[in-house]
Amino acid sequence: MNLLVMVISMWVFSFTWFLSAIDARPDPPLSSVSDPVLPTEKQPFSQFSSEMAVHSPGLPEVRVVHHQDLNKKILIALIVASSLLGGILVSLLCFWICRLKNLKNSNTKSQQSQDAVKGLPMGQVLGSFNSLRMAGRKGSIALIDYQLLIAATNNFHEDNVLGEGGFGRVYKARFNDNALAAVKRLHGGSQDAEREFEIEIDWLSKIHHENIVSLLGCCIHGEARFLVYELMPNGSLESQLHGPSHGSALTWHLRMKIALDVARGLEFLHERCNPPVIHRDLKSSNILLDSNFNAKLSDFGLAIAGGNLSKDNVKLxxxxxxxAPEYILDGKLTDKSDVYAFGVVLLELLMGRKSMEKAASDQHQSIVSWAMPQLTDRSKLPNIVDPVIRNTMDLKHLYQVAAVAVLCVQPEPSYRPLITDVLHSFIPLVPLELGGSLRVPETVPPACSS
Structure with missing residues (x-):
């Protein structure tokens, strides 16, 4: 209604203005009474004009407005005003159509978001956000609505907490079709957290591998940042080894499989990516396990492209x-730094001990300094193996794995093997059904005596 009033007002104003403009134009002056060109029927008017001239000597001339000219002017004004009104109406109609179209799209997106919160399956939810993406250098990641995360985590309830890291907590998210995901909620306002958020998105939007965790999407809500990953039901390697179960679910062959999976993930980063990628924070808590104990690398917030790296351009x-010791002492960072961290993880798998443990009231001892004197002694080695797997493996395989661990944690980086060599050394130690090449003989039950 307001729009119609505005259009009518504009038309009346345009018509009045145009008519005033036409009326303001000067008409040609009428000749004096002595002009012989005037027709005879106008003589009385001429005489009256003469008399008026005598009584009004200051009046120079008299104008006559003919009705025919006035009608012509009004007709022209109407045509122009109507044309102007038509143009205005067409423009307003186009504007109104565009507005309705945008409003319809907005309502559709809003309805999709509301449906998702009410319980849309996870696959459909992520599909509905495919058009809204945050770009990385060579990839992109889906933006997920904050209300969807609220509903899926029960408002980030304590019961859904999976773990806690340096920059925030990780929550289990359950969607309507029972699809599960892990939501990392980063602490807001911190520059380090913001940088980790951006780096994580940048790398995981480009890196895709079966032994690297998948990033499903992200969310930005005020100062809070959220990263949504595929859920790994068996948690982290750290929780399996050092949690309540103390590694009881991890057999010797499963531990070798985990080591092989981690080596495959690192080999992809070091050898297949261009430029190579250094994870820089490989540890047991960043190795996640799915329902089949397949290991995947996670937490790429500190990852960096390989190259000419030193303490001058890389923060410790x-x-x-x-x-790795050379990184601490000299600030030198290479792919061999990841190999050193892999060696520490391998020692955790072998011995069931943490990477750092208290040796005295105020001192800590690393697993490397504690184990190195015993790793090369074949008589002592079986005694320091995790009791959960002790006497369950071929001693020849145990010595081989210990030798690989010793090489990986060498103080001198040049003495450490490439991760590709480590990978190939583990393939023969892992059974075929777990992704290796080892053929495990089936155990035959003893025959009953007659």
Whole structure:
């Protein structure tokens, strides 16, 4: 209604203005009474004009407005005003159509979001956000609505907490079709958390591998940042080894499989990516396990492209116990730094001990310094193996794995093997059904005596 009033007002104003403009134009002056060109029927008017001239000597001339000219002017004004009104109406109609179209699209997106919160399956939810993406250098990641995360985590309830890291907590998210995901909620306002958020998205939007965790999407809500990953039901390697179960679910062959999976993930980063990628924070808590104990690398917030790296252009970062000595002392960072961290993880798998443990009231001892004197002694080695797997493996395989671990944690980086060599050394130690090449003989039950 307001729009119609505005259009009518504009038309009346345009018509009045145009008519005034036409009336303001000067008409040609009428000749004096003595003009012989005037027709005879106009003589009385001429005489009256003469008399008026005598009584009004200051009046120079008299104008006569003919009705025919006035009608012509009004007709022209109407045509122009109507044309102007038509143009205005067409423009307003186009504007109104565009507005209705945008409003319809907005309502559709809003309805999709509301349906998702009410329980849309996870696959459909992520599909509905495919048009809204945050771009990385060579990839992109889906933006997920905050209300969807609220509903899926029961408002980030304590019961859904899976773990807690340096920059925030990780929650289990359950969607209507029972699809599960892990939501990492980063602490807001921190520059380090913001940088980790951006780096994580940048790398995981480009890196895709079966032994690297998948990033499903992200969310930005005020100062809070959220990263949504595929859920790994068996948690982290750290929780399996050092949690309540103390590694009881991890057999010797499963531990070798986990080591092989981690080596495959690192080999992809070091050898298949261009430029190569250094994880820089490999540790047991960043190795996640799915329902079949397939291991995947996670937490790429400190990852960096390989190259000419030193303490001058790389800030010292990582976790004590896993950081290579040359990185701590000289700031030198290479792919061999990841190999050192892999060696520490391998020692955890062998011995069931943490990377750093208290040796005295105020001192800690690394697993490397504790184990190195015993790793090369074949008589002592079986005694320091995790009791859960002790006497369950071929001693020849145990010595081989210990030798690989010793090489990986060498103080001198050049003495450490490439991760590709480590990968190939583990393939023969893992059964075929677990992704290796080892053929495990089936155990035959003893025959009953007659």
């Amino acid at each position: 970062s990582g976790t004590l116990g896993y950081i």
